[in-house]
Amino acid sequence: MVDSAAHQPDSSPDNSALDPLANVQNQDLAEVLAEVENVSPSPALELPLLAAGGLIKNFGGIRAVDHASIEVAPGSITGLIGPNGAGKTTLFNLLSSFIRPDQGRVLFDGEPIQHLQPYQIAQRGMVRTFQVARVLSRLSVLENMLLAAQQQTGEKFWSAWFLPKQIAKEEKELRERAMAILQSVGLAHMAHEYAGALSGGQRKLLEMARALMTRPKLILLDEPAAGVNPTLINQICDHIVNWNKEGMTFLIIEHNMDVIMSLCDRVWVLAEGRNLAVGTPGEIQTNPQVLEAYLGQ
Amino acid sequence: MDHDSFSVGYLVSLIIFTGTYALFSLGLNLQWGFTGLINFGHIAFMTVGAYTTILLSLAQVPLILATLMGAGVAALLGLLIGFSTLRLREDYLAIVTIGVSEVVRLIALNEEWLTRGPRGVYGYPLPLEGFRPTLLSKGVMIAIWTVIFAIAFWQLGQWVSRKLKQNAKLQQVTTENEFTPIERSRPIGKLVLAGMAAILGLVLYGAGAASLFNYDYKAGLMLVLVIVLALIFWRLEWLVRSPWGRVLKAIREDEEVAKALGKNVFWYKLQSLMLGGAIAGLAGAFYAWNLSFVNPDGFIPLITFQAWTIVVLGGAGNNVGTPLGAAIFWGYNTITRFALEDNRLLDASRAGAFRIMVIGLLLMILMVWRPQGILGKKEELTLGR
């Protein structure tokens, strides 16, 4: 298995840390990484947490995603930008298996996941949010949060019957964790309201909080700052930085360039379904191709 | 209206009908009210449960075992329907369930070697059939009856006091252990409703106790049914408030979100369909025992829609609302039957059609006046998706 090498690159002394590809025995991973290297000539030095290569998705006549590749290094905050209709959301849907790719592969933690169901991917620690925030309207904000926790004893039918004590204990712990997260995004005072009563911006915050509640390794955020007021955007950015310091990895779609510039280690640019550029925020900002794609002909 | 018609015996049979329909509709409420599954063929589960129970017990299988197997076969039917449709778009389930319920009825009609077809099945074993209670066992039965009603009344009192308290501190956050959203509505309507329920409860309690004292077979059936109904109601309430029930509600609200948060939506829908089906199958056994004769004419699609009426009337996703809806449905049925009995304008068949028409009208009025059902929460209607 390749993941042992991926997780402790420093533990084996003869590990040539400069070229992770040299260690890769996993055929899938090697091929996907080769695809990624086509696009991004200076690959990250670690094995990626998420890597996707050669993804294609057609909707009838429209090719929404056209040979797109992407890679997210563990512990990073990676950005994904591109003009409207570039295929960013579709790429998220492919990565999280909400849509099946016509072609291409997705690897998470070194293992292929494109054949899995969306719920299995979430269970493995990759959770996504939606561009148009989706909340469970007729549940309370707190219930939305509690639902997100993984591996709950009380979610199994027979345990729900026979282990009431253990469930009550778990619920209490989850409640505390949920309230702490709600506190950090400023929704604690809304905990007992219907989630359907939240405003648009609050819904975005709830989605993010809910994703965090699953204790994932990687969070895919689809435009977390859209429709959120500037002060709150700064707060959200601070939170993302903090969560990142605690070890969470992020892949963020965002049109707000300030957010991208201040947060991201690396930015991928998509245009018309294809990879246009990849680099540090500084490189991307001055890339003439990117400027052209954004400003149009 | 003559006086004998509203005797204790009549009330007992009314309790049995109401209880059977309440049980049947609780299954639908789990599937639709809590999970959002559109099941237009609920009667299929009842048919399968009824026939399995009575045919097995005719074949000398002990009655309790036969009943459990009836519920089990109904659950298997749910598994079958679920596996074939739950992966498809939602509306397929609605269509397939209608089809399945008709197929099940036609099988019961045509496979005469098994079901005796239109001639029907009778003479099957009934619960507590040969039971001749002594004074002591009558006392025990009345005690059980009293305990069930005492618990129900106590719950009613709790509910009223909770509503009053909530009203008193309308804007304050609820108690520590409350997960569900705060409700903000005036309690007057609730109080009237609680008062009516209390009066009705007392009448039914008295009639039931009297019938248990002058024991006959129907009184025993009534007691067994009410015990089973109370147990199932209690367990269902526990389940829908557990994390398991939270997943069902999440699926009802937006199954994409449930998937994105790592829930195996297909599997939960299947469980809901099977459990709801098993409860309907159990209701089928009581249906058959009450009629002591069944043939396929007793399992027409209309009954499915009566269950829908009951669930909508009481408030979808509310386990208390469902028995209440069943009581209102059967109350209406009975009162209008007697009211229209001796009139000169409508003959019997027209009177029947007229009563159903009025039900439709009342439902329409309810949908305008209180679209969330009697016990549904009004504020849920104003929520955005």
Ligand SMILES: Nc1ncnc2c1ncn2[C@@H]1O[C@H](COP(=O)(O)OP(=O)(O)OP(=O)(O)O)[C@@H](O)[C@H]1O
């Ligand atoms: N389900 C679908 N059916 C048909 N076409 C689709 C579907 N989803 C996306 N598309 C098309 O694919 C293209 C890419 O859409 P996508 O939503 O991925 O863009 P995006 O980069 O997220 O844009 P934005 O920044 O506006 O959110 C668009 O042309 C869109 O019309």
Ligand SMILES: [Mg+2]
């Ligand atoms: Mg998008």
